[in-house]
Amino acid sequence: MAEVASHRAVHDQERDCGMNHTEPKYEAFALRYASRPGMKSEHFFHYALYQEPDTELGLDYYFWVLRNQNRTVLVDCGYNRDRALERKNRRQDVEPVELLKMIDVRPQDVDHLVISHMHHDHAGNINLFPNATVSIAKEELAFWTGEFAGRDIMAWTVDSEDVKTVQRLAKEERLVVVDGESDVAPGISVTRLPGHTPGQLITHVDGLSGRLVLASDALHYYEEMDRDRPFSFFHDLEQTYRSYGELRALRDQGSTIIAGHDPAVMTRFQRVNDHCVDLTTQWSI
Numbered sequence: 631m632a633e634v635a636s637h638r639a640v641h642d643q644e645r646d647c648g649m650n651h652t653e654p655k656y657e658a659f660a661l662r663y664a665s666r667p668g669m670k671s672e673h674f675f676h677y678a679l680y681q682e683p684d685t686e687l688g689l690d691y692y693f694w695v696l697r698n699q700n701r702t703v704l705v706d707c708g709y710n711r712d713r714a715l716e717r718k719n720r721r722q723d724v725e726p727v728e729l730l731k732m733i734d735v736r737p738q739d740v741d742h743l744v745i746s747h748m749h750h751d752h753a754g755n756i757n758l759f760p761n762a763t764v765s766i767a768k769e770e771l772a773f774w775t776g777e778f779a780g781r782d783i784m785a786w787t788v789d790s791e792d793v794k795t796v797q798r799l800a801k802e803e804r805l806v807v808v809d810g811e812s813d814v815a816p817g818i819s820v821t822r823l824p825g826h827t828p829g830q831l832i833t834h835v836d837g838l839s840g841r842l843v844l845a846s847d848a849l850h851y852y853e854e855m856d857r858d859r860p861f862s863f864f865h866d867l868e869q870t871y872r873s874y875g876e877l878r879a880l881r882d883q884g885s886t887i888i889a890g891h892d893p894a895v896m897t898r899f900q901r902v903n904d905h906c907v908d909l910t911t912q913w914s915i
């Protein structure tokens with residue numbers, strides 16, 4: 631917590647002095663650790679309503695790395711290899727730690743980990759990062775430790791072991807509970823954009839090539855934002871629609887929006903390798 635407090639203090643000081651530009655901009659990478667084939671009708675809620683032919687649309691699984699010379703920040707950390715295989719028969723193409731190694735990040739180098747929401751494919755490897763302070767939204771923690779978390783329609787999306795890990799971090803004072811919005815570090819902040827889950831967070835980044843928004847599962851596919859089509863799983867449909875509107879507004883203000891599961895992310899940015907793209911390279915369509 632002390633480290634977080636000092637980040638905040640530095641940030642406030644810089645803002646007061648108008649010196650925030652002194653913080654180096656961030657490199658940003660999307661790392662794809664798994665993918666699976668699928669059809670559009672599986673991914674979009676009530677797809678038949680749109681009266682379009684059903685076509686193939688895969689689902690990619692990512693987490694994200696932000697880095698400058700002062701710090702390394704992770705947004706999400708992927709599903710746990712062993713538990714996902716055992717409980718859901720889901721495999722990884724490359725283990726998250728191996729992916730990090732490809733861009734010269736060691737687990738102990740990670741200073742901060744943002745958990746965008748508690749779904750198992752985002753929060754399964756928190757224990758791999760011994761030095762990371764972890765951020766999560768207040769509403770997300772409250773929901774998954776509350777009375778409705780165990781209901782069938784909810785419970786399958788979250789691994790209770792990950793919830794226990796987050797609770798343990800709170801006791802160790804390594805958890806930052808975000809109330810609405812929070813600065814993670816100079817040039818990186820999070821805001822709550824609910825709908826998919828009660829406390830879904832998006833991450834704003836001063837990237838090397840401009841402002842980025844890592845939407846995580848506030849936006850699985852670009853089509854949700856571009857055509858106002860909700861993803862198949864949500865906690866609150868009205869909030870989901872509202873959040874798409876907020877992402878469109880951020881896009882229109884000049885931020886580059888990074889979708890959370892869209893295979894298009896791998897083709898719109900420059901590849902570092904088969905599992906990694908550099909999000910600070912030119913967007914191409």
Ligand SMILES: [Zn+2]
Nearest residue numbers: 749751752847
């Ligand atoms: Zn997800």
